[in-house]
């Protein structure tokens with residue numbers, strides 16, 4: 440009995456701070472305008488729970504004070520990126536929607552090189568999360584190099600969340616994340632960890648050097664400084680945006696995509712209803728015309 444009582448007294452109980460409608464409105468309008476992320480009323484509980492840790496860390500007992508701080512010049516410098524890290528949905532995987540990588544390897548690159556006469560390819564992984572997507576692209580292109588034709592390629596990988604970008608740059612993953620790698624891919628592209636890294640793997644340097652990771656806000660930054668691309672992946676990102684934001688982004692993607700270049704979208708994203716210089720090749724694969 441006493442043991443149980445002592446145990447309970449030592450546990451730190453934390454009463455969640457609740458987010459009222461007024462504060463939710465302030466925050467959701469800000470998130471929508473700055474990052475394009477839709478925040479309808481049914482997301483209130485999710486937002487409230489995702490931000491609890493931030494309030495606790497900064498010792499705020501009300502959302503009103505926390506939001507005032509986020510909007511202040513000091514908060515913009517110190518807290519904004521952490522708030523974005525907390526609210527963004529970063530789910531991703533290696534070889535997610537594998538059909539895209541298979542298409543590039545088996546036909547997409549051949550067709551593109553034939554049509555353009557190029558031997559150098561520039562790729563953008565927009566909304567790359569913790570790096571699984573750009574590393575998978577790099578593997579597909581490296582395999583193309585080894586088995587089909589030698590091409591030079593470089594990948595730009597961007598995300599709004601600096602937390603996921605840090606992990607992406609380091610390129611260390613739990614072994615569960617690479618369970619789908621064949622023995623051949625494992626030997627070629629993964630380094631096994633030991634001691635504290637026992638159940639971890641690291642992407643080989645050769646592949647890591649192919650990717651330039653950069654923080655970039657797709658909604659409120661200009662795209663012209665990024666250069667032109669032959670292939671753009673923006674998968675499972677626009678699904679969180681309002682339609683007009685999606686359309687603006689798609690127009691900007693097509694402006695920085697070279698003729699005949701490819702745009703890859705996520706499985707539940709489409710360009711239906713938008714006027715764009717894109718031809719559909721497969722359900723989520725488009726070519727610039």
Ligand SMILES: C[S@@+](CC[C@H](N)C(=O)[O-])C[C@H]1O[C@@H](n2cnc3c(N)ncnc32)[C@H](O)[C@@H]1O
Pocket residue numbers: 473474475476527528529530531532535565566567568569572597598599600603655656657658659673674675676705
């Ligand atoms: C669900 S993940 C998708 C990752 C990867 N593309 C995939 O399909 O596996 C969505 C990513 O988009 C990023 N994101 C959300 N809003 C963004 C914005 N305004 N600018 C740039 N990245 C954004 C999030 O931080 C998150 O890492």
